[in-house]
Amino acid sequence: MREEFRYPGRGAPIPALLAALILLPMGAAAQAPEEQGRRLFEVHCARCHGLDGAGGEGPGLRRENLRRATDAETLREIVDRGIPGTDMPPASSLNTQEIGAVSDYVLSLGVVARVELPGDPAAGRELYEAAACSACHLVNGEGIAFGPDLSDIGLLRGPAYLREAIEAPEAAVLPRHRTVRIVEAGGAEVMGMRVNEDTFSIQILTPAGEHRSYRRSNVREVELLPAESLMMSYAGQFDEGELDDLVAWLASLRGRDDAMTGEPE
Amino acid sequence: MSFPLRRRRRLRFPGVLAILAILAVLPVEGVAQIPYARLAGSDAEPDAWLTYSGNYRSERFSRLDRIHRGNVHRLRPAWIHQTGTGGRVEVTPLVADGVMYIAEPPSTIAALDARTGRRLWRHDPGVPDETLNIGFPRVNRGVALLDDSVFFGTLDAFVMALDRSTGDVRWRVPLGDNRIGVAITAAPLAVDGKVIVGMSGGEAGVRGFLDAYDAGTGERLWRFWAVPEPGEPGGDTWEGDAWKTGGGATWLTGSFDPELGLLYWGLGNPAPDWNGDLRPGDNLFTCSLVAIDVETGELRWHFQFTPHDTHDWDANQIPVLVDAEWEGSPRKLVILANRNAFYYVLDRETGQFLRATEYSRQTWAERIDENGRPVLIPGMDPSEEGTLVWPSLAGATNWYSPAFDPNRRLLFVPTREMASWYYKSDAEYEPGTPFLGGGERRVVDEETFGAVRALALDGSLEWEFRQLTPAVSGVMATAGDLVFSGTQEGNIFALDADTGEALWDFHAGGQVRAAPMSFALDGEQFISVAAGQSVFTFGLAPDASPAEQP
Numbered sequence: 001m002r003e004e005f006r007y008p009g010r011g012a013p014i015p016a017l018l019a020a021l022i023l024l025p026m027g028a029a030a031q032a033p034e035e036q037g038r039r040l041f042e043v044h045c046a047r048c049h050g051l052d053g054a055g056g057e058g059p060g061l062r063r064e065n066l067r068r069a070t071d072a073e074t075l076r077e078i079v080d081r082g083i084p085g086t087d088m089p090p091a092s093s094l095n096t097q098e099i100g101a102v103s104d105y106v107l108s109l110g111v112v113a114r115v116e117l118p119g120d121p122a123a124g125r126e127l128y129e130a131a132a133c134s135a136c137h138l139v140n141g142e143g144i145a146f147g148p149d150l151s152d153i154g155l156l157r158g159p160a161y162l163r164e165a166i167e168a169p170e171a172a173v174l175p176r177h178r179t180v181r182i183v184e185a186g187g188a189e190v191m192g193m194r195v196n197e198d199t200f201s202i203q204i205l206t207p208a209g210e211h212r213s214y215r216r217s218n219v220r221e222v223e224l225l226p227a228e229s230l231m232m233s234y235a236g237q238f239d240e241g242e243l244d245d246l247v248a249w250l251a252s253l254r255g256r257d258d259a260m261t262g263e264p265e
Numbered sequence: 266m267s268f269p270l271r272r273r274r275r276l277r278f279p280g281v282l283a284i285l286a287i288l289a290v291l292p293v294e295g296v297a298q299i300p301y302a303r304l305a306g307s308d309a310e311p312d313a314w315l316t317y318s319g320n321y322r323s324e325r326f327s328r329l330d331r332i333h334r335g336n337v338h339r340l341r342p343a344w345i346h347q348t349g350t351g352g353r354v355e356v357t358p359l360v361a362d363g364v365m366y367i368a369e370p371p372s373t374i375a376a377l378d379a380r381t382g383r384r385l386w387r388h389d390p391g392v393p394d395e396t397l398n399i400g401f402p403r404v405n406r407g408v409a410l411l412d413d414s415v416f417f418g419t420l421d422a423f424v425m426a427l428d429r430s431t432g433d434v435r436w437r438v439p440l441g442d443n444r445i446g447v448a449i450t451a452a453p454l455a456v457d458g459k460v461i462v463g464m465s466g467g468e469a470g471v472r473g474f475l476d477a478y479d480a481g482t483g484e485r486l487w488r489f490w491a492v493p494e495p496g497e498p499g500g501d502t503w504e505g506d507a508w509k510t511g512g513g514a515t516w517l518t519g520s521f522d523p524e525l526g527l528l529y530w531g532l533g534n535p536a537p538d539w540n541g542d543l544r545p546g547d548n549l550f551t552c553s554l555v556a557i558d559v560e561t562g563e564l565r566w567h568f569q570f571t572p573h574d575t576h577d578w579d580a581n582q583i584p585v586l587v588d589a590e591w592e593g594s595p596r597k598l599v600i601l602a603n604r605n606a607f608y609y610v611l612d613r614e615t616g617q618f619l620r621a622t623e624y625s626r627q628t629w630a631e632r633i634d635e636n637g638r639p640v641l642i643p644g645m646d647p648s649e650e651g652t653l654v655w656p657s658l659a660g661a662t663n664w665y666s667p668a669f670d671p672n673r674r675l676l677f678v679p680t681r682e683m684a685s686w687y688y689k690s691d692a693e694y695e696p697g698t699p700f701l702g703g704g705e706r707r708v709v710d711e712e713t714f715g716a717v718r719a720l721a722l723d724g725s726l727e728w729e730f731r732q733l734t735p736a737v738s739g740v741m742a743t744a745g746d747l748v749f750s751g752t753q754e755g756n757i758f759a760l761d762a763d764t765g766e767a768l769w770d771f772h773a774g775g776q777v778r779a780a781p782m783s784f785a786l787d788g789e790q791f792i793s794v795a796a797g798q799s800v801f802t803f804g805l806a807p808d809a810s811p812a813e814q815p
């Protein structure tokens with residue numbers, strides 16, 4: 001019975017989990033834990049955190065101080081349960097021992113010297129202003145909130161992903177930022193970002209910042225455009241050095257100092 | 266509402282006789298009992314909903330037709346019961362004589378006034394926080410009714426009988442040891458004098474079983490082991506000690522044929538789930554449907570859908586009993602859409618395999634052979650680096666109840682179109698911990714969706730109603746030519762039973778992880794279904810009179 005895969009649910013005794021942890025399964029003992037951890041990372045984590053852990057759709061993990069995974073115990077918990085409300089999924093197919101191995105591997109990444117980014121964040125910031133990125137993004141509360149808030153984008157995504165988001169936004173659209181084209185009953189066409197949807201209705205945010213809701217049965221067409229972004233590509237508008245600067249600035253965005261996140265530090 | 270009389274089983278004090286004599290002259294109308302005859306004849310009493318799946322054949326078909334295609338657009342909430350317990354509500358309510366009986370997570374039972382939703386009583390058995398639920402959420406899917414009792418199981422694996430009028434405890438007996446992972450989430454099935462109770466815990470490596478208890482005393486009458494010992498029939502499909510931790514949980518409510526005296530129960534997957542190397546063989550009777558003599562608990566026949574399963578495609582899906590012409594002669598059939606993506610027709614007297622058809626995308630079997638055994642596509646077992654297989658771990662369908670319309674002879678199946686990457690890892694049995702040997706990563710992309718599919722008896726697709734996301738809700742059909750179900754996104758909806766066209770929908774604001782049921786009071790029909798943490802009951806809003814119209 002595994003209708004919804006979970007490890008022991010709410011109220012599961014931690015001692016039982018720890019006991020299972022101490023028990024190394026047979027095959028695993030034969031394999032060096034670091035090697036096992038690296039292999040598991042490549043299979044289960046690399047698609048978001050990058051093959052080497054430098055980040056992608058998920059944050060870079062080659063850092064000594066992780067934002068949420070503040071200690072080894074929390075790290076393990078995050079890997080086991082995921083981070084609810086974000087794109088970080090629970091490692092539901094890994095057993096307790098494997099979660100331990102992959103968590104240890106993530107820890108070992110932290111002592112590797114941080115990848116230094118080429119580029120000058122200060123220059124990047126100026127480019128950001130000049131290119132009117134703030135016409136669609138908030139950074140520390142400033143700008144227009146159409147696209148995602150970028151205030152802590154440096155913690156959430158790796159540099160390669162950030163570069164792609166600028167040059168080829170259509171290749172870096174997260175599922176929840178999906179672009180939608182709707183043909184209304186009268187024939188008018190509306191484009192927007194999918195905000196929510198269900199079997200009977202869909203809600204979008206138009207570039208004018210307006211929320212619209214449609215009954216599927218009342219429109220002519222609802223089309224998801226997975227390969228399109230409402231952010232235009234900036235390919236060719238920046239030279240290599242400028243791109244480096246811009247990425248360096250975005251990567252430096254790690255949340256506002258006065259943020260009241262309610263997260264335990 | 267007259268005050269219900271409670272019948273005492275044993276008279277401890279002679280003085281009670283005098284009181285009873287007084288009570289006996291008071292009017293007792295409305296004080297109905299629920300004898301076995303009412304359960305067996307429930308089709309004649311469509312105002313009530315007396316068993317988990319609506320009748321012993323598990324049709325989940327309401328014979329009420331006051332709500333129909335012409336007026337279903339007027340369906341509105343009549344009342345909402347908020348459990349406030351924080352957990353998922355997956356119950357199918359039962360209704361008898363104006364009272365609704367529900368289970369709230371993890372194992373609390375409540376009786377509600379079916380007219381208003383006001384609570385009449387509530388019993389919380391006090392499930393300890395440390396109670397294990399390995400492989401399933403902390404839920405309870407419902408109760409059984411018989412005579413003057415309400416029967417249910419608790420997450421920490423006790424079977425209990427409560428007084429139907431007050432919720433006071435009549436008896437409480439242990440079914441198994443929760444410290445090794447045994448739990449109860451399914452609604453029991455009450456038959457003549459007995460309560461049949463299934464258990465959960467396959468993911469903890471528990472050896473599955475099905476129990477029958479005396480409805481009056483709680484005494485255990487028999488136990489059927491889902492995994493045989495060496496030497497018993499089927500015991501040779503296991504090697505070494507693997508049978509001791511072999512799984513085969515009985516975690517959903519089965520069906521019953523009173524004439525044949527047979528229970529039909531689906532059995533769970535083998536343990537560990539994804540690493541089959543640790544349990545060579547077919548692993549009987551896991552992933553099977555079994556027919557069990559209701560008097561003795563003895564196995565009459567079995568049919569295994571997925572021998573040596575390695576994808577957690579258990580066979581607990583609800584079997585529907587149908588009497589129909591089959592290839593020219595009348596036959597007693599049992600039909601079901603299995604988690605493994607095939608729909609099956611069996612002879613329910615003998616267990617003979619009659620037909621299997623694919624009702625949802627699958628990539629693991631070339632076909633089902635003439636004996637009902639799958640011809641496997643090589644390379645579809647879980648692996649260390651992951652193997653992509655349709656359907657996903659949750660299967661092409663799951664515990665979400667199907668419905669069968671006996672007039673149209675259509676089976677409505679909540680369907681999941683989804684693939685998973687299946688992983689294999691090592692596993693060592695440690696009592697009270699997950700015994701899994703791998704897991705899944707679901708694929709969510711453009712090819713992932715859900716549907717209610719209407720299958721003819723031969724398995725052919727009559728229509729489908731497509732949903733945005735894979736189904737997690739059960740389905741109910743009604744004599745009003747309607748099919749009700751819900752979505753993960755929080756919609757509750759009604760379809761035209763002939764076409765699958767959506768005629769009504771309502772956003773409940775929480776996932777619908779339960780199956781709808783229907784009942785009537787004073788000639789008015791209601792539809793109830795749990796969504797999020799609440800139970801919603803809908804009735805028809807009055808027709809706007811001409812005077813009210815602008």
